[in-house]
Amino acid sequence: MQEKIKLLIAEDNGYLSSNIKDFMASQPEIEVVGVAVNAQEALEMVKLTQPTALITDLIMPQSDGFVLLEKLSSGQYGKMPETIVLSALGNEAMIQRALSLGAKYYMVKPFELDLLYKRLLDLFNMRSVPTKVPVPAVKSRSLDEKITSIFLSIGIPAHIKGYQYLREGIKITIRNPEIINTITKELYPGIAQHFGTTPSKVERAIRHAIEVAWSRGRIENLNEIFGYKIYNNNDKPTNGEFIALIADRLTIEQTA
The missing domain is CATH 1.10.10.10 (Winged helix-like DNA-binding domain superfamily/Winged helix DNA-binding domain)
Known part of the structure; x- marks a missing residue:
């Protein structure tokens, strides 16, 4: 049986971090090992919990998500967790910078929690892709x-x-x-x-x-x-x- 994903969440929005935590903790494949509000807290939790996955915001107080990615990608904290970046900013330069620092996915807020969950499973090849079933065409709303x-x-x-x-x-x-x-x-x-x-x-x-x-x-x-x-x-x-x-x-x- 495959081990659970050990997930660390770095997000300073209390409502959002709580919802991500509750949603992910309810999934059988995931164990939430911590929630941090900035990069420094996240790095301390990485040392303590050794997460295999990280969901992080970019814009956080004191020290931001880029600081977190830079330090994790340096190798000084061990193997970098499989990382998904969340941000309200869809700037191409920011996306490329995050990916160059080791992030595997970059998701622009707002997003669907279910899609975030699926992307997390994809990082560990834990999601089976169902066979597509043809569905009737539905007229899209304007x-x-x-x-x-x-x-x-x-x-x-x-x-x-x-x-x-x-x-x-x-x-x-x-x-x-x-x-x-x-x-x-x-x-x-x-x-x-x-x-x-x-x-x-x-x-x-x-x-x-x-x-x-x-x-x-x-x-x-x-x-x-x-x-x-x-x-x-x-x-x-x-x-x-x-x-x-x-x-x-x-x-x-x-x-x-």
Whole structure:
């Protein structure tokens, strides 16, 4: 019988690390040996537990995931664990750097826990690939329909201006992901031009839409959409975070 995968998790987001830990610990092939919030903690746990697998974020406080990869790949901590990197950043240079330092997979947040689990099994050749069974073709929903479905699920009403502005902002961000880094200089003005209004009104209306959604208390619906607990009722995202979150999710669906 094959030994269990000894998994170490390095992730500073408490909600996410808890969900990854609980999900992986419930799998028969995996033993979670520790959870760290930065690279230094992770390295200390590597010494103590000798994990065979590592799931790590890149952006963490004090010392980040790149520091962790660099030290592990140097060999001073023994054989490097089979490593999967998680990050909200899909920059090609960062991906290549992580892979060059020994990571085997790079997964962009948000992601499906089940897919993360499958990739972990793949690293150890522990997943059998089922024979493909032909399935009837299903008409895919349009991007507008997908966005509308998410908005309705979390309680953003269609009659408020922020609804339309958010939808346009998400569509623009899917076409040009880098624009989220210049939200006040480019994204808000782009939305404002489309609707014949001002960037400041766009920003306020989007903020209002997010506030309305959180006040309705349907945040668990948003967590269900992403497959893990990312927010609670007291933890509201910024406009940019919310737009990027939805845009990334829909981009992943389009490319899956």
